[in-house]
Amino acid sequence: MVTLNTLAAFALAYVGLLFGVAFVAERAARRGRGRWLRAPLVYTLSLSIYCTAWTFYGAVGSAVRTGFEYLTIYLGPSLVMIGWWWVLRKLVLVGRSQRITSVADLISSRYGKSNLLGVGVTILALVGTTPYIALQLQSVTLSVGVFAHPGEAREAGDATALYVAMGLALFTVIFGTRNLDANERHHGVVMAIAVESVVKLTALLAVGVFVTWGVMGGIGGTLERIDASELGQVRMDGGRWVGLTLLSGMALLCLPRMFQVMVVENDSDAQLRVASWAFPLYLMLMSLFIVPIAVAGLELLPAGANPDLFVLTVPLSQGQDALAVLSFLGGFSSATSMVIVAAIAVSTMVSNHIVMPLWLRTRGPGASVSGDVRDVVMLSRRLSIIGVLLLGYLYYRTSGGGAALATIGLVSFVGISQVLPAMLGGLFWRGATHVGALAGLTVGFVLWLYTLFLPSFGEGVILPRAVFDAGLFGLGWLRPHALFGLEGLDPLMHALMWSIALNAVTFFAASLVSFPSPLERLQGAQFVSIELTPGPTRSWSGGPAEVEDLMIMTQRILGAGEAQALFAAEARRQGLEGNLPDPSPDFLETLERKLSGSVGAATAHAMVGQIVGGMSVSVEDLMAVADETAQMMEYSARLEAQSKELARTAAQLRSANDKLTRLSVQKDAFLSQISHELRTPMTSIRAFSEILRDGEGLSAEAASKYASIIHDEALRLTRLLDDLLDLSVLENGQVSLNVRSGLLSELLDRAIASARSDEDGQALRILRDPAAERVWISTDLDRLAQVFINLVSNARKYCDAPVPELRIRVGQAGGRLTVDFIDNGSGIAAEARDVIFEKFARVSDREAGGAGLGLAISRQIVTRLGGEISYLADEAGAAFRIELPLDIAMAAR
Amino acid sequence: MSDTGGPRRTRPPLFLERRSYRRRRLIDAARLLPVLGLMLWLVPLLWGIGGRTVSASGAGIYIFAIWVLLILAAAVFAITLGRSAGSAREVDPETRAEEERPPW
Incomplete structure (x- = not known):
């Protein structure tokens, strides 16, 4: 029989081994020889802290009581691990890229680095984990008690729990707070728990193999005896089967200790990839021999033996002391590894979300630069570890280690699963907000407390019996096990359903109606699309x-x-x-x-x-950015409009410039023309006057001829100057009209007579229509006559027909009087038609003695008289039309 | 907006080279595996209906057989994916273009 002292020696040696392993691992990592520490296998083994003493011992007890239901605790996590592409991969990616240190940190970081949420999750984790730690202490105590003689059990139990708690605190403080950076791997701890998981698997498999082959006679015999036993008929509670599978799957993601080893300690995708199949394998092996051990226990041990301890008591009853000690070490490993990691995880949360913010606040502004934060962080984390373990121990002592503690495992699962909606929502839904997460967590936490956690202590312990029977404040629909009047449910499933469902609904609804802060939106975008933007x-x-x-x-x-x-x-x-x-x-x-x-x-x-x-970053910043964008767009639109206007102006300027250039050319042409016109008569006048001056022997006849030439040229000059003056006056609008009334026919008579006054050679035939010409007009008759004279003399000079004739046609149309002068010559070439009204424009090369101002003057006069002169292109010869407003004519009647 | 947070990427390519395509289908299979597992593990709900009973040994063998198969399948997927991750660029299943078509 193994004595307590022997057992203690084994346990101490084992603990010494763990310290050694952790120490070597830390040293190796520090010296950079720690590649093997990052091996996917080590990672997978470290995940096995999922299997605590509760599952190590309790699974057999559960199998005895409810058959295969114990499997659900392993099936859920297996499915989650196998389906790592759904959630775990993203969770691990986020954890790595955001340097997440705990579940609370994840939630707080996702929802705008809100410390309030961090505190909330920390409290939830603390409340959920403390009983669980107590449960581990209880299991170690119970397992020690198996080896104790009757009488010393109780005493030994209390001492055991205290020693175990202290030892664990020491280990965790030493190896759990070596790095300040909680996001870095705790190589020592991870390696130690990897070793522990090997021990517990070996222990359970050893007991299983012993039972199957040593007691029951092989696989066939085992199967027969299973069918023959109490467990032979499958008793399946469908609701619990599904519910517990889901619950354990959810808990795997949310449990602080699982998050610690799975996400915080994770280094690479390769680790997760291997764990995706290796961890389910581990779980499968852990649960493989549970039913045979349970059946063996039922057969071999007296009725009333605690089925939770069959793993120990079956080998002991067969005299296999060594196996029993191995089994004890397995259970011890399960308990200690869970407690160590849970203590690290929860203490990180407590330190980062409760102690440090409080410390910062008490130091007031400027705290960050006064005082040694480094030591404070370390101290706070160490104190938190001790505090968490102390809480666990106190919980164990006060609860008395009764049956209440045994149910706490699943209760704790439900509690910590309340984080799931906020976690998954935060990872996959950008619309999830801080308000939603806080509301959902609060609702879930309160419901869990009321329907599961507080009732789990038993009726009348914390919640009065009246509350169970009649509901809170006597409200029947508030009974903890029949919320909203829904009776007849398994209490655990009842609590699970209501808390998770209302938590998720509240989270969703509050997220929909609230508006996230800018930082929250940035973080949300980061988390949800982590694979796209690892920055x-x-x-x-x-x-x-x-x-x-x-x-x-x-x-x-x-x-x-x-x-x-x-x-x-x-x-x-x-x-x-x-x-x-x-x-x-x-x-x-x-x-x-x-x-x-x-x-x-x-x-x-x-x-x-x-x-x-x-x-x-603040809302204002974001809005300023948006404003800037809007302003830029408006500005660019304005620029575009301006550039269009500039283009238009440039086009106008260009055309104006063209016009100016043309005008300048015209002016130059005018000047050179006028000087030419002036110089020609001047030259002859000078020449002949010189001859007269110097010619002594000049005959009187010749002198008279020369003088008349001079006179003619002077006349021509005068006429030119008169014309120029006339044009200038007309163009400047300085002319005053001398309006008189008269008959058009008389005016024409006068004009023709005047034009023909110097006629010589071939006479111009003029065809007229006297009836049509009997129109009274009231205008500046002299000016109009000047125009007529000009047109008639032009026809006389330029008409190139053998028998030149000019037809004067008078008509009235549309309130206007038209007078057309049409000759029978060849007309004016089409390309010259638009310049004939310009100054000095002479179309023919024939020397006709004019200065080319006649038509220009005519046009000016007609325009002054309110009319218009134009060239008629559709007539056979040269044809000019003068249009005058008829009211001038009629008014005179 | 977060769209301002990250620079807009160009659209993912319409077609993938054969290896990436294989890899994505493998990821699809890996994603479906837990669904299949869940369905098979829900079969025990049907046991005991109509008064018929199932022997514990048979039930245990069924559940564990599924477990082993799932583990084997997951191991095959994980190891194959691990190999292709080394050679192919790590593809991102979340941004999988909906317009993605098999490269026929």
């Missing part, structure tokens, strides 16, 4: 941060060496001399993330925020 969230907009202050703060959290290396590396990256980089948003982000690995996202954010001065 950091840009939540710092940069500002006048004192980089020295940042440096001091970082030194106090990370330690001088690491902080200086970090800053120097950043300075190099920014291409700066010296060791102090610019506090760029990128750098602030990196720094915050680095710090969050040590003190949690919310605290790191707050600390950086204190120094940077709240330059964190």
Whole structure:
């Protein structure tokens, strides 16, 4: 028979071994020879802390009581692991890229680094984990009690629990807080629990193999005896089968200790990939021999033996002391590994979300630069570990280690699963908000407390019996086991359904109606699309941060060496001399993330925020960005409009410039024309006057001829000057009209007579229509006559027909009087028609003695008289039409 | 907006090269595996209906057989995926283009 002392010796040796393993692993990791520590196998084995002493011992008890139902606790996690592509992969990615340190940190970080949420999840985890730790202590105590002689059991039990708790606290403090960065791997711890998981699997398999082959005579015999036993008929509670499978699957994702080993300690996808099949394999092996052991226990042990201890008592009853000790060590391993990791996980949460924020607050503003945060973080984490274990021990002592504790496993599962809606919502739904998460968690937590946790202590212990019978405040629909009047449910399933369902509904509804803060939206985008944007969230907009202050703060959290290396590396990256980089948003982000690995996202954010001065992104910033965009768009639209207008103006300017150029050319042409016109008569006048002056022997006849030439030329000059003056006056609008009334026919008579006055040679025949010409007109008759004279003399000069004739046609149409002068010549060439009214425009080469001003003057006159002169292109010869408003004519009647 | 947070990416390609395509189908299979497992493990709900009973040994063998098969399948998928992850670029199943078609 193994004595307690022998057992204690074994246990101590085993613990010594674990310390050694952890120590060697830490040393190897520190020396950079720790590749094997990151092996996927080690990772998978570390996951096996899922199998606690509760499952190590309790599974057999559960099998005795409810048949195969114990399997659900393993089936759920197996499915979640096999389906790692759905959730786990993303969870692990987020955990790595955001340097998540715990479940609380994940939720807090996702929902805008809200510490309130972090505190909420921490409390939930603490409430859920403490009884669980107590349960482990109880199982170790019970297993020790199996070896104890009657009488010393109770006493030994209490001592055992205390020693175990103290030993675990020591181990966890030593190996669980070696790194300040909680996001880094705890190599020692991971290696130790990997060894422990090998021990517990070996122990359970050894007992199973012994039972199957040593007691029952092989596989065939075992199957026969199973069918023949009490468990032979499958008793299946369908609701619990499904519910517990789901529950254990959910718990795998949410349990703080599982999150610690699965997400926080994870290094690579390869680890998860191997674990996806290796961990289900481990679970399968753990549950393989449970039923044979249960059947053997039922057969071999006296009725009333505690089925929860069959794993120990069956080997003992067969005299297999060594096997029993191995089995004890297996159970011990299960208990200790769970407690160690749970203590690390929960203490990280307590330290980062409760102790550190409180400490920061008590130090007031500027706290981040005064005092050694590094030591404070370490101390707070160590104290938290001790505190968590102490709580567990006290819980064990006060609860008395009764049956209430045995049910706490599933109760704890339901409690911690309340995190799931906020977690999954945060990972996959960008619309999930801080308000929604807080509301959902609160509803779930309260329902869990009321319907499961408090009732689990038994009727009348915490909740009065009246509450169970009549409901809270006597409201029947508030009975803890029949919420909303839904009776007849299994209490666990009842609580699970209501708490998770209402939690999820509240989370969803509150998320829908609330509006997330900018930081929350940035984080949400990061988490949901983690595979697309592995980069950091840009939540710092940069500002006048004192980089020295940042440096001091970082030194106090990370330690001088690491902080200086970090800053120097950043300075190099920014291409700066010296060791102090610019506090760029990128750098602030990196720094915050680095710090969050040590003190949690919310605290790191707050600390950086204190120094940077709240330059964190705000709604206003986001709106300013949006405004800027809008302004840019408006500005560019304005620019576009302006450039269009400029283009239009440029086109106008170009055409104006063209016109000016044309005018300038015209002016030059005019000047050269006029000087030419003036010089020709001048030349002859000068020449002949010189002859007259110098010619003594000049005959009187010749002198008279020369004088008349001079006279003619002078006349021509005068006429030209008169014309020019006339045109100038007309063009400047300085002419005053001398309006008189007269008959058109008389005016024409006068004009023709005047035009023919100097007629010589061939006479121009003029065809007229006297009847039509009997029109009274009231206008400047002299000016009009001038126009007529000009047109008639033009016809006389330029008509190239053998028998030249001019037809004068008078008509009235549309309130206008038209007078057409049409000759029978060849007319004016089409290309010259638009210039004939210009000054000095002479179409024919024939020397006709005119200066080319006649038509220009005519047009000016007609325009002054309110009419219009035009060339008629559709007549045979040259045809001009003068149009005058008829009211001038009629008014005279 | 978060769209301003991250630079807009170009659309994922319409077609994938054969290896990436295989890899994605493998991921699909890996995703379906737990669904299949859940369905098979829900079969015990049907036991005991109509007064007929199932022997414990038979039930145990059924549940464990499924377990072993699931583990084997998951191991095959994980190891194959692990190999292709080394050679092919890590593809992202979330951004899988809906317009993705088999490369015929």
